[in-house]
Amino acid sequence: QVQLVESGGGVVQPGGSLRLSCAASGFPFNSFPMHWVRQSPGKGLECVAFIRFDGSRQSYADSVKGRFTISRDNSKNILYLQMSSLRNDDTGVYYCARETDVGSYLMDYWGQGALVTVSS
Amino acid sequence: AIQMTQSPSSLSASVGDRVTITCRASQDIGNELGWYQQKPGKAPKLLIYTTSALHNEVPSRFSGRGSGTDFTLTISGLQPEDFATYFCLQDFNYPYTFGQGTKLE
Numbered sequence: 443q444v445q446l447v448e449s450g451g452g453v454v455q456p457g458g459s460l461r462l463s464c465a466a467s468g469f470p471f472n473s474f475p476m477h478w479v480r481q482s483p484g485k486g487l488e489c490v491a492f493i494r495f496d497g498s499r500q501s502y503a504d505s506v507k508g509r510f511t512i513s514r515d516n517s518k519n520i521l522y523l524q525m526s527s528l529r530n531d532d533t534g535v536y537y538c539a540r541e542t543d544v545g546s547y548l549m550d551y552w553g554q555g556a557l558v559t560v561s562s
Numbered sequence: 563a564i565q566m567t568q569s570p571s572s573l574s575a576s577v578g579d580r581v582t583i584t585c586r587a588s589q590d591i592g593n594e595l596g597w598y599q600q601k602p603g604k605a606p607k608l609l610i611y612t613t614s615a616l617h618n619e620v621p622s623r624f625s626g627r628g629s630g631t632d633f634t635l636t637i638s639g640l641q642p643e644d645f646a647t648y649f650c651l652q653d654f655n656y657p658y659t660f661g662q663g664t665k666l667e
Contacts, residue, residue, distance in 0.1 A: 487606070487649060487660040503657040504563070537605055546612050547653040548596040552605035 444468040444551045446538050451556030458528050462556055464521040464538030469551075472496070472516035475541040477549050478523045480558075482534030490536075491523060506532075528560045564588050564652050568661025575640055575666060583635045583664045585650035590630050594654040597626055597635045600663075601646045609648075610635065640666075 450462040462478070478491040491512035492501040500512050511524040521538050536556050539549035565588040575581050585595065593613040598606035608617045610626040613633060623638045637644055650661040 486662050487651075489656070489658045489660075492656055501656045539605075542608070542611060542617075544611065544615070544617075546596065546615075547594070547658070548608060548611045548651060550608045550617065552607075555605060 444540065446540065446551060446553035448536065448538055448553045448556035451536065451558050453559045453561060454528055455562050456529055456560055458560075459524070459526040460528065460558060461525070462523040462536055462538075462558070464523075464553055466519045466521065466538075466540070469540070471514075471519040474543070475547075476512075476514065476521045477539045477541065478510075478512060478521075479537045479539055479549070479552075480532075480534040481537070481555075482531070484531070485534070493521070525558070528558075530560050533558060533560045563657050564591065564654060564659050566650055566652055566659050566661040568650055568664055570664060571662065572665045572667065577640050577642060579640045580636065580638045581640060581666065583648055583650075585628075585633045585635075585661045587631045587633075587652055587654075591652045591654035593629050594652055595626075595628065595633050596651050596653065597624075598649045598651060599644075599646045600649065606649060637666075 445467045447465045454460050481487050490503045490506050493512045497514050509527045513522045537552050539552040542550040567586045597610040600606040609620050614626045625636050647663045647665045649663050
């Protein structure tokens with residue numbers, strides 16, 4: 443069965459960095475575009491980063507552009523989100539999610555989420 | 563970014579009721595819209611994609627309609643497990659954007 447397991451969340455000071463990982467299993471990871479989506483009480487659900495199946499293209503929300511980098515290692519079935527220059531409003535639960543296999547660009551399978559808290 | 567306006571923000575209903583949630587897009591998004599259900603402490607679950615297609619194993623009491631800028635999610639015959647928060651999401655262009663959510667209670 444499809445599984446996505448995030449790790450790397452934690453508490454970080456403003457201006458700091460953190461790297462999230464998402465280990466994928468149960469499907470051909472190298473065939474699927476992937477997303478990072480975050481959720482916070484103040485901003486709700488927000489798509490922050492997207493990467494094509496082969497890593498050839500990435501897209502970002504304006505709020506994280508230039509600070510976050512999405513990448514993937516298809517040999518290890520792992521998705522990453524490198525976050526730097528973190529701000530208080532980056533606090534939230536970060537989910538990795540897989541694009542559907544039914545011709546829609548939406549996300550069908552999600553991980554359990556990793557909590558990131560930016561606070562001094 | 564495309565803005566999604568979802569209403570109502572909360573909805574009180576009973577088992578067996580029929581309820582409708584609405585999402586309006588700030589521009590024409592064709593039929594590139596989906597609906598998610600989220601329960602506390604869990605990730606969102608995909609219910610409907612491309613406006614009206616039910617995802618795997620989603621009960622037929624869920625239905626979606628609309629096109630362009632106006633979309634609806636209807637649940638016919640509410641079941642106890644349907645009390646949750648619902649979100650719309652446009653995938654017309656990136657960044658995909660969510661509605662603010664409707665809490666069904």
